[in-house]
Amino acid sequence: MPPPGAPAEELLVARLRSHARRLFWPAALLVATVGVTAYLYDNLPEGYENWMLLAGAGIIVLLLVVMPFLFWISRTFTITTRRVIVREGLGSRRRREVSHMRGYSISIRRGPLQRVWGAGTITLSDGADEPVRLVNVPMASLVHEVLADQIEVNQILAHRDAQSASRGY
Incomplete structure (x- = not known):
């Protein structure tokens, strides 16, 4: 963990594509x-x-x-320690981001075939913007846990930094 007030380095957690099935x-x-x-x-x-x-x-x-x-191959989902990035498109690229610091709700939807393959569609909604959908993600349960952990860690760091800033450290 970085010391209070120091910016946390953004690290790559996972880079995914839709399930190859x-x-x-x-x-x-x-x-x-x-x-x-x-x-x-x-x-x-x-x-x-x-x-x-x-x-x-x-x-x-x-x-x-x-x-x-x-x-x-043109659609990738990148999870870092600060945000989730969805890139898609062949000719023109579309990029959407959701910050862990801001917080969002995570929902997972799995059809019968997705359950067999361990895949699922994860929807990230912060309540303000259009929800970000990670469609047909492999190992959907694991990705769900990783996202929940990243939200928790980022909110703990934000709270710690806010506390140290108010104390004048």
Whole structure:
């Protein structure tokens, strides 16, 4: 702990993405597309050419494999000792932050499949701004505990600093 009145250093606690299970179907489609393309290459019916097969396979892979992966990788949740940062977006980035010092309520919602995988959607609401949602977070119970601990530690530090400032230390 830093001495009273000294600013606490901001440290990285965790950096997360949504649960990767949503990439199962794109990965299965990639394997199937490569398999079908390899089987049909040079075995196409009369009137079709190999470039048509490759172009079709390329479009399928681009739209149904690469795009879902890019959307998944473009959203990150960062938890530090001072705040929670949510970054999302491919072309233009959107960034939202919630400070632990300010305090907020934490709610967790878990569907049946999320319970099986240990994931969940965590909503952070400070009552003033729009709630921040950490969608489909892996190890949701652990993330919930970490956030609650960070709020508690930051409020203890703020109270301690306020007490030492009022005493003139």
